Amino acid sequence: MTSLKKNIQTLREKKAKIEMGGGEAAIAKQEAKGKMTARQRILALMDKNSFKEYDLFVKHEVRDFGMDKKELAGDGVITGTGTIYGAPICIYAQDFTVEGGSLGLKHARKITKIMDHALKMKIPIIGINDSGGARIQEGVGALAGYGEIFYRNTIASGVIPQLSVILGPCAGGAVYSPALTDFVFVVDGISNMFITGPSVIKTVIGEEISMEDLGGARVHAEITGNAHFFARSEQECFDQIKKLITFIPWNNSTKATSVKPQKPTIKKSIEDIIPSNPKQPYDVRDVLRSIIDNSDFFEIQELFAANIVIGFGRMNGETVGFVANQPMVLAGVLDCDSSDKAARFIRYCDAFNIPIVTLEDMPGYLPGVDQEHAGVIRHGAKVLYAYSEATVPKITVILRKAYGGGYIAMNSRHLGADFVFALPSAEIAVMGPEGAANIIFRKEIMEAENPDEMRQLKVQEYIDKFANPYVAAANGFIDAVIEPKETRDLLLHTLEMSRTKDEIRPIKKHGIPPF
Amino acid sequence: MEQENKELELVDFAVTARKYKTTLTRKFINRPIWEKVPEGEIRAFLPGTILSVDVKVGQSVKKGQIVLIHEAMKMQNKVAAPISGKVVDVLVKAGDKVSKNNALIIIE
Numbered sequence: 001m002t003s004l005k006k007n008i009q010t011l012r013e014k015k016a017k018i019e020m021g022g023g024e025a026a027i028a029k030q031e032a033k034g035k036m037t038a039r040q041r042i043l044a045l046m047d048k049n050s051f052k053e054y055d056l057f058v059k060h061e062v063r064d065f066g067m068d069k070k071e072l073a074g075d076g077v078i079t080g081t082g083t084i085y086g087a088p089i090c091i092y093a094q095d096f097t098v099e100g101g102s103l104g105l106k107h108a109r110k111i112t113k114i115m116d117h118a119l120k121m122k123i124p125i126i127g128i129n130d131s132g133g134a135r136i137q138e139g140v141g142a143l144a145g146y147g148e149i150f151y152r153n154t155i156a157s158g159v160i161p162q163l164s165v166i167l168g169p170c171a172g173g174a175v176y177s178p179a180l181t182d183f184v185f186v187v188d189g190i191s192n193m194f195i196t197g198p199s200v201i202k203t204v205i206g207e208e209i210s211m212e213d214l215g216g217a218r219v220h221a222e223i224t225g226n227a228h229f230f231a232r233s234e235q236e237c238f239d240q241i242k243k244l245i246t247f248i249p250w251n252n253s254t255k256a257t258s259v260k261p262q263k264p265t266i267k268k269s270i271e272d273i274i275p276s277n278p279k280q281p282y283d284v285r286d287v288l289r290s291i292i293d294n295s296d297f298f299e300i301q302e303l304f305a306a307n308i309v310i311g312f313g314r315m316n317g318e319t320v321g322f323v324a325n326q327p328m329v330l331a332g333v334l335d336c337d338s339s340d341k342a343a344r345f346i347r348y349c350d351a352f353n354i355p356i357v358t359l360e361d362m363p364g365y366l367p368g369v370d371q372e373h374a375g376v377i378r379h380g381a382k383v384l385y386a387y388s389e390a391t392v393p394k395i396t397v398i399l400r401k402a403y404g405g406g407y408i409a410m411n412s413r414h415l416g417a418d419f420v421f422a423l424p425s426a427e428i429a430v431m432g433p434e435g436a437a438n439i440i441f442r443k444e445i446m447e448a449e450n451p452d453e454m455r456q457l458k459v460q461e462y463i464d465k466f467a468n469p470y471v472a473a474a475n476g477f478i479d480a481v482i483e484p485k486e487t488r489d490l491l492l493h494t495l496e497m498s499r500t501k502d503e504i505r506p507i508k509k510h511g512i513p514p515f
Numbered sequence: 516m517e518q519e520n521k522e523l524e525l526v527d528f529a530v531t532a533r534k535y536k537t538t539l540t541r542k543f544i545n546r547p548i549w550e551k552v553p554e555g556e557i558r559a560f561l562p563g564t565i566l567s568v569d570v571k572v573g574q575s576v577k578k579g580q581i582v583l584i585h586e587a588m589k590m591q592n593k594v595a596a597p598i599s600g601k602v603v604d605v606l607v608k609a610g611d612k613v614s615k616n617n618a619l620i621i622i623e
Contacts, residue, residue, distance in 0.1 A: 205562035206612040223542055281525065281537050306540060330543060331528050331535035337542070363530040369549035403531075435532035 018056055018073040022097030030097050035168060035190060036234050038078050038093035038101075041128055045238045046082035046089065053080040055113065060106045065137040073098050075107040076131075079114040084245045087257075090118035093128035096168050100132035103174065107135070108145025115152040122251035124161040126241065129178060130168030146173045153180035158351035160251045163241060166191040166217075166227070167234060179226065182348060183244060183300070186217035186227040187237045193220055193227075218303075225304040225337060247298060247312040247319050248352060255353050256319035262294040270399075270484035274361075276425060278400055281327040284309055284359060287399065288322055291315075291488040297322070300345065305337035306330075310345040312354075316492050321349035324359035325410070327400075334406055335366040336379040343382035350390035355495055358411040361400040363432060378514040383409045385513045388416055391505065393498030397487060398422040398469065398478065403431050413477045418501065419494045420478045421487075422469035428478075429466040437462045555598050555622035559613040563587030567609050570620065574602045582620055585613070596622055 021027065021037060030037055036044065042051055058075050060067065076098035081090050092111050094101040111127070118125035134142035156162055157180065164178035165185045170193045178184045178193070186193075194215035201207050201214070213219065221230035229244075231237035249256045266289045273286045289295040292313035299311040307330040310323050323342050325332035334342075349356050365371070365380060387394065387409070395418060396411040407428055411417045422428065430436065438445070441458040448454035465471075472478045482490055527534040552558060566584040570576055576596040585592045604621040607613060 205614055207562075207614065279533065279535050281535070327535070327537065328523070329538050329540060331530055331537040333530055363533065363535060367530065368546075370546045373549065431531050432533040438532055 015056060021073050021095045022099070026097035033190075035096070035130070037097060038095035038128065038130065041165075041167065041234065041238075042078060042080070042082070042091055042093050044235065045126070045241060046084060046091070047086070051080055051082035051091075053078060055079055055110045058106050058110055060104050060138075062104065062135075062138050062141070067137045070099070075104060075110060076101050077103075077107045077110050079110045081114075081117070084242050087245050087250060088121070088123040089245070090114045090121075090123060090125040091128070092126075094131040094168075096130040096132075099135065101130050101168065102132050102135035103142055103145055104135035104138045105141035105145045108142070108149055111145075112148045112152055115149070115156065118160055119152070119156045122160055122253070124163065124245065124248070124250060125156070126163045126165065127177065127181070128165045128167055129170040129174065130166075131174055132169060133172045133174055143173065146176070149177050150180060153177055157182075158252060158347075161245075161248050161352070163244070165237065165241065166193055167237070168192070169211075171195070171197055171215075175226075183228045184220070184226060185229045185231065185237050185241060186220055187231045187234055188217045190234065191217040191220070191227075221301075222303040225301060225341060227304075228300050230303060243298060244312075247314075248354075252351055252353065258317045258319075259314060261314075261317035264290055264292060264295045264488070266290050266295040270423070270487060274399060274423075274425065274484070278425075278427060281331070283328050284324045284326050284332075284361065284399075287359060288313065288324060291491060292320075292322075293317065301341055305335070305341045307332055307335065308338035308342050310342060315357075315488075315495055318495070319354050320495065321345060321354045321356045322359070323356060323411075325362040325406075327361050330366065332362045332401075333364060333366040334362060334380060334383065334409060335371055336374045336376050339376070339379040339381075339383045343386040346383075346386035346390055350386070350392050353392060355393035355395070355498065356390060356411070357491060357495075358394070358396040358417075360396060360398045360402050360407075360410040362403070362406040362410060363401050364404045364406045380405070380409065381514040384415060385511070387411045389511065389513075390416075391501070391503040393495060393501050394418050395491060395494050395498070396420045397482075397491070398426040398428065400425050400427065401432075402426060402428045404429075418498050421480050421482050421490060422472065422478045423484055423487075424469065424481055426469040426478075426481075427463075427467040428469055428472040429462075433459045433462040433467050436466070553621075555600055556618055557582065557594060557597065557620045557622070559585065559587075559615055559617045559619060561585075561587035561592075562615050563592075563613060565607045565609055565611045565613060565619070566591060568605055568607060568620075570602050570605065572602055572605055576600065576602060576622060582622075583607070585619070594619070598622055 060075050077092055077094050079092040092114050162181035163183050164181045175193050192211045192215050198209050198214055220227035229240045270287055273282055288297045297311055297313045307326050309326045312319055394411050413420050437458040445451050445454045469481045473481055525536040528537045564586045566586050568583045570582045578599045580596045581593045582596050583594050585594050600622045603623045607619050
C-alpha cells in the first residue's frame with residue numbers, strides 16, 4: 001500500500017469513529033426516545049448528497065473533573081453546509097448522544113464559526129437544538145460560548161434568516177438563542193424549553209409539574225408563543241422547514257425566489273364566506289385561500305393568539321406576508337398576544353423585502369383588567385410601530401369591521417399604507433353602532449317614552465350614517481370600495497404597481513420600539 | 516389543526532356594547548381574574564421559604580416593622596408591615612414553603 005492510500009485509510013477510520021457520535025449504546029437510547037440522531041436529522045433535512053461537514057476533528061481542552069480522559073466526538077455538535085431545494089444553508093445540530101449534547105466552549109466555537117460563515121455568505125442558518133445545557137465541568141467557558149452565540153444571533157437578525165429547531169431538551173441559557181432567531185420549530189413529545197426545569201421549581205417553590213406541561217411543544221406553540229411551528233413528528237417538522245425555506249429570501253438584500261403563478265384552487269367566493277351580520281363569525285383563512293395562488297396559505301403560529309392569523313402565501317408567484325384578523329376566535333380582537341404576534345411578523349416581512357397584505361375585520365382591543373395590567377398599551381403599540389416603520393409594499397383590505405384603535409392599527413392609510421380597499425360590507429367607525437348610539441344619543445334615549453325603541457332607532461341612524469365605507473372613502477382614507485370578487489385582481493395589480501417602491505426614512509441608529 | 520377538527524362552540528363575546536358569536540382560546544379561559552388585595556394583607560411577592568415569623572396574632576405592629584423573613588431567590592428578604600394595626604391572622608410558620616401571592620400575615 002502506498003503511503004497516501006494508508007493515510008486515506010486512517011482518515012476514513014478516524015471519520016467513521018467520530019461519525020458514530022456517542023456510540024451504539026447512546027444512539028440506541030436516543031432512538032428509544034423516538035428521536036433521530038443529529039446526523040440523521042441533517043441528512044433528512046438537506047437535499048440528497050448536499051451536506052458537507054466541517055470541524056469534525058475539533059476537540060475540547062478541558063482538564064478538570066476527569067474531562068481530560070473524555071474524548072467527545074465533534075465536541076457534541078455537527079456543523080456544515082448544504083442545500084434545501086437548492087438554497088444554500090448553513091446548519092448545525094447538537095448531538096445528544098455525545099455527553100448529552102452539552103455545550104462547552106469548543107462546541108460553541110464550532111457553532112459561532114458556522115454562524116459567521118452564514119453571515120459572511122449571506123445565507124440562512126438552521127440550528128438543531130438537542131442539549132442538556134451548559135457543560136458544567138467547563139464553568140464559565142460554557143457561558144462564554146452561549147454569549148458568543150447570542151451576540152451573533154443578534155448581529156445576524158434581519159440580515160439572514162435564522163431558524164431554530166428544538167428536537168430535545170433546550171433549557172436554561174440555551175433557550176435564548178432560539179428566542180433571538182426568526183422561527184422556532186417544535187415537535188410534540190420531543191421538544192422541551194424552559195429557563196428553570198421542573199426539579200428546580202419543585203425544590204424552590206414546591207410546585208410539581210411535568211416537563212411537558214411546563215415547557216413542552218404544545219405549551220410553546222399555544223400558550224407562550226415562543227414556537228412558530230408545531231409538528232407531530234420530526235419528519236413533519238423537516239417538511240415545515242423545507243416549505244418555509246421556499247417562501248423566504250436567502251438574505252435581506254434579495255427577494256424570495258418566485259415560482260410559476262397559479263390561480264386559487266378554492267373557488268368559493270368571498271361573499272359566500274363572510275356573513276353579512278357583523279356579529280357572526282367565519283374563518284378568515286378561507287378568505288385567504290380564496291385569493292392566494294394555488295390556495296396555498298402557509299400559516300405561522302397557528303395555535304398561538306389565534307385571534308390573528310399570520311403567514312406566507314404567493315400572489316402571482318411571489319411571496320407575500322398576510323396578516324388577518326380572525327373573527328372565529330375571540331371575535332378577532334387585538335390583545336397583548338395577537339399584537340406581539342402580528343408586530344414581529346410585520347417586522348420580519350419588512351426586513352426581508354416581503355410585501356404585506358392585511359385583511360381587516362376587527363371589533364377593537366380586548367377589554368379586561370388582565371389585558372390592561374399585562375400592558376396592552378405597550379403591546380398594542382408594537383403593531384402601530386411595526387406597520388408605520390415598514391417600507392415594503394403595504395396593502396389593506398377592510399372586509400367588515402374596522403373600529404376605533406383597531407382601524408388605525410391594522411395598516412391604515414394614516415400609518416403609511418400604500419393602498420387601502422374596503423368591501424361594501426365594511427364598517428369604519430370609532431366604535432360599534434350600539435356603543436356609539438348609547439353615547440351620542442344618551443339624552444334622547446333616556447328621555448324617550450320607550451327607551452329601547454329609541455335606542456334601536458338611533459343605532460340604525462348611526463349604522464346608516466357611519467357603519468359603511470363611504471365616509472372614509474369621501475376623505476380619501478380608502479382608495480376604493482370594491483366588490484368582493486375584485487379582491488384578488490386588485491391585490492395582484494397593486495402589488496405589481498408597488499414592486500419598485502422606494503421609501504426613504506430619516507437616518508437613525510435604530511428606533512426604540514415598545515419592546 | 517385542532518380548531519378545524521373540533522365542533523365549533525360559539526359563545527357570545529362582548530366587545531364594548533356589541534356581542535359577537537365566536538370561539539374562546541384556552542389561554543383566555545384560564546386568564547387570571549383580578550381581585551383587590553386588602554391593604555393589610557401581606558402576600559408572598561416571590562415563591563420561597565419562610566425563615567422566621569416575628570409577630571403573633573393579636574400583636575400590634577407599626578408600619579415598616581419587620582414581621583417575617585422570607586427567603587426567595589437565595590436572598591433573605593425582610594418583610595415589613597404595610598400598615599400600622601393589629602395582627603389578626605398569621606397563616607405561615609418558619610419552614611413553610613410558599614408560592615407567589617400566598618397570603619402570609621393579615622393586619623387590620
